[in-house]
Amino acid sequence: MTDRGREWRLRALPRGALAAGDLELVELALPPLADGQVRLRVLRLPMDPAIRMTLASRGDYGAGVAVGAAVRGLVLGRVEASRSSALAVGDIVSGFGTWSDRLVADAAAFSRVALIPDLALSIHTHVLGTSGLAALHGLQDVAGLRPGDRVLVSAAAGGVGSLACQFARLLGASRVVGIAGGAGKCRIAVERYGCDACIDHRAAPDPQALEAALRSALPEGIDVGFENVGGAPLQAALALLRPGARIALCGMIAEYDAAAPAPGPANLWNLIVQRARIEGFRVAPLLADRARVDALLARIEGWLRAGALRYDIDERDGIEAVPQAFAALSSGRHRGRLVVRVAD
Amino acid sequence: MTDRGREWRLRALPRGALAAGDLELVELALPPLADGQVRLRVLRLPMDPAIRMTLASRGDYGAGVAVGAAVRGLVLGRVEASRSSALAVGDIVSGFGTWSDRLVADAAAFSRVALIPDLALSIHTHVLGTSGLAALHGLQDVAGLRPGDRVLVSAAAGGVGSLACQFARLLGASRVVGIAGGAGKCRIAVERYGCDACIDHRAAPDPQALEAALRSALPEGIDVGFENVGGAPLQAALALLRPGARIALCGMIAEYDAAAPAPGPANLWNLIVQRARIEGFRVAPLLADRARVDALLARIEGWLRAGALRYDIDERDGIEAVPQAFAALSSGRHRGRLVVRVAD
Numbered sequence: 001m002t003d004r005g006r007e008w009r010l011r012a013l014p015r016g017a018l019a020a021g022d023l024e025l026v027e028l029a030l031p032p033l034a035d036g037q038v039r040l041r042v043l044r045l046p047m048d049p050a051i052r053m054t055l056a057s058r059g060d061y062g063a064g065v066a067v068g069a070a071v072r073g074l075v076l077g078r079v080e081a082s083r084s085s086a087l088a089v090g091d092i093v094s095g096f097g098t099w100s101d102r103l104v105a106d107a108a109a110f111s112r113v114a115l116i117p118d119l120a121l122s123i124h125t126h127v128l129g130t131s132g133l134a135a136l137h138g139l140q141d142v143a144g145l146r147p148g149d150r151v152l153v154s155a156a157a158g159g160v161g162s163l164a165c166q167f168a169r170l171l172g173a174s175r176v177v178g179i180a181g182g183a184g185k186c187r188i189a190v191e192r193y194g195c196d197a198c199i200d201h202r203a204a205p206d207p208q209a210l211e212a213a214l215r216s217a218l219p220e221g222i223d224v225g226f227e228n229v230g231g232a233p234l235q236a237a238l239a240l241l242r243p244g245a246r247i248a249l250c251g252m253i254a255e256y257d258a259a260a261p262a263p264g265p266a267n268l269w270n271l272i273v274q275r276a277r278i279e280g281f282r283v284a285p286l287l288a289d290r291a292r293v294d295a296l297l298a299r300i301e302g303w304l305r306a307g308a309l310r311y312d313i314d315e316r317d318g319i320e321a322v323p324q325a326f327a328a329l330s331s332g333r334h335r336g337r338l339v340v341r342v343a344d
Numbered sequence: 345m346t347d348r349g350r351e352w353r354l355r356a357l358p359r360g361a362l363a364a365g366d367l368e369l370v371e372l373a374l375p376p377l378a379d380g381q382v383r384l385r386v387l388r389l390p391m392d393p394a395i396r397m398t399l400a401s402r403g404d405y406g407a408g409v410a411v412g413a414a415v416r417g418l419v420l421g422r423v424e425a426s427r428s429s430a431l432a433v434g435d436i437v438s439g440f441g442t443w444s445d446r447l448v449a450d451a452a453a454f455s456r457v458a459l460i461p462d463l464a465l466s467i468h469t470h471v472l473g474t475s476g477l478a479a480l481h482g483l484q485d486v487a488g489l490r491p492g493d494r495v496l497v498s499a500a501a502g503g504v505g506s507l508a509c510q511f512a513r514l515l516g517a518s519r520v521v522g523i524a525g526g527a528g529k530c531r532i533a534v535e536r537y538g539c540d541a542c543i544d545h546r547a548a549p550d551p552q553a554l555e556a557a558l559r560s561a562l563p564e565g566i567d568v569g570f571e572n573v574g575g576a577p578l579q580a581a582l583a584l585l586r587p588g589a590r591i592a593l594c595g596m597i598a599e600y601d602a603a604a605p606a607p608g609p610a611n612l613w614n615l616i617v618q619r620a621r622i623e624g625f626r627v628a629p630l631l632a633d634r635a636r637v638d639a640l641l642a643r644i645e646g647w648l649r650a651g652a653l654r655y656d657i658d659e660r661d662g663i664e665a666v667p668q669a670f671a672a673l674s675s676g677r678h679r680g681r682l683v684v685r686v687a688d
């Protein structure tokens with residue numbers, strides 16, 4: 001049995017939200033290791049909303065997943081066997097793999113994780129993993145946040161958003177305002193993640209109402225937007241641009257379950273008026289730049305050790321929990337980073 | 345009579361395209377010069393499509409023009425009287441003023457133009473004026489064009505577009521493709537302004553058809569987009585992005601005559617997939633950076649003197665011609681830069 005594993009395969013292209021019936025858990029014999037490959041015991045599978053976009057023909061995000069193939073996503077694992085000089089048995093590694101409990105892959109797709117004693121393993125999927133990298137890279141490298149900037153973060157109580165709010169403050173933002181879905185998430189964004197204010201987009205009947213609520217929380221507008229949602233929050237961010245503002249486009253959750261692409265914001269004209277920009281980014285290509293990744297993680301670790309960060313990891317047990325865990329992402333029934341614990 | 349002038353005032357907010365009845369030509373007594381002011385004889389009034397956006401409550405573009413006030417726009421004029429040490433009587437100057445034949449304004453709003461013997465005066469509204477500045481600033485400073493880049497230019501036979509096509513080539517683009525309205529304009533874009541190909545958006549029944557036509561002309565996609573139109577051309581540009589691509593958003597002609605803002609492109613998601621950006625810009629704020637303006641103009645003048653540029657200036661005579669000239673912009677019945685000749 002040691003050379004067998006299980007993986008979640010795509011049974012049908014989902015319509016709307018990913019449903020349990022769209023996936024099947026398949027047991028398989030793992031192939032023997034080729035030169036340069038490793039076999040991993042999967043420990044944690046973080047659930048990223050954007051995975052939904054690989055399960056459709058909606059643009060070439062990642063490689064795209066064909067029906068019958070394993071769903072791909074971030075993996076935190078332990079090396080069980082290695083034919084690579086880069087990774088040794090027992091190493092804890094992270095990288096893009098499959099939603100599985102054991103897998104064989106090229107060692108080059110993974111990098112070693114420096115564990116921190118006394119901290120939960122899952123932190124390397126969150127604050128010290130891709131959530132933290134997305135938040136800090138987006139604010140620093142993409143949006144070029146400067147001290148004094150006024151910042152708007154959508155999905156402010158989510159995995160990446162909750163960190164973006166706190167990082168923005170630590171980088172010197174003069175005002176940080178969130179957008180979140182529901183009064184409970186807004187309260188958490190303010191009380192726990194340090195937003196000056198948070199606007200409940202569910203309480204806004206239309207984009208104009210959301211814009212008006214944001215304008216009262218940000219009367220001087222925004223220098224930086226950290227956008228996770230698209231749709232009405234993006235249009236509101238565009239309406240609030242100050243001269244030279246930058247929107248880092250990290251995700252578009254509002255789009256992921258749509259049957260067809262929705263029209264975009266009606267106010268891109270404001271990019272011209274304010275000489276502003278929207279710039280998209282992804283973490284996967286960033287991971288190839290180890291020096292930058294290490295610098296970003298070192299900065300985050302410094303804040304973490306100084307006790308400056310609050311974070312939440314919502315763990316679900318067992319590889320069988322993957323479909324329900326992923327569905328919880330879009331329904332919003334989770335808190336912070338959502339991670340499936342496959343093994344310890 | 346020497347202290348009297350005429351100016352075009354807004355009589356009513358236009359609905360759809362600016363109509364002659366929306367404006368009125370008013371004769372007025374010019375005020376005496378205050379300290380720091382100059383009186384100008386207006387020589388040329390270039391017609392910029394984006395002026396339409398100042399005649400509506402569609403975002404704070406420029407100062408916005410109230411009903412009853414003079415329409416504001418670029419002016420090329422000669423100093424008739426001066427109470428400023430910066431400008432002397434007889435200087436030829438350009439800057440933002442009113443659609444008028446004589447005007448009194450702060451000298452600081454204008455800068456001296458270095459005339460080039462043997463070239464038409466209007467060239468300082470076009471190749472060596474704001475059209476040239478918009479095209480080169482957009483390609484170099486906003487989009488960061490690099491040798492080898494594949495470039496897409498919309499409104500490729502227009503004033504700014506025709507220069508952007510040629511500048512892109514001179515900056516080392518490996519391929520330059522235009523979008524224009526009508527077979528005639530497309531032919532000019534290829535034969536006169538040097539495009540490798542030009543797609544007629546009027547021949548494309550929908551955005552998908554435009555995208556397909558562009559994809560056959562740009563099978564490897566685009567590194568740089570120079571966007572003058574918005575609407576379907578912008579959506580097509582987004583569909584063709586290569587990794588790290590940059591779209592310089594110079595104008596959105598498709599929007600200017602709309603009664604209400606139209607929905608934006610449905611594929612902003614592609615900004616994330618390709619780690620690409622859209623960045624808006626305007627020439628008015630650039631004019632305050634004299635060093636940059638002088639550097640850009642010096643580069644353009646070098647190309648001009650080397651005989652590397654083709655350009656067209658479409659002149660209409662007399663301040664009375666302003667409404668018809670401006671209307672010709674959106675109907676597309678002009679060639680290159682459209683300028684009203686007010687005096688010589």
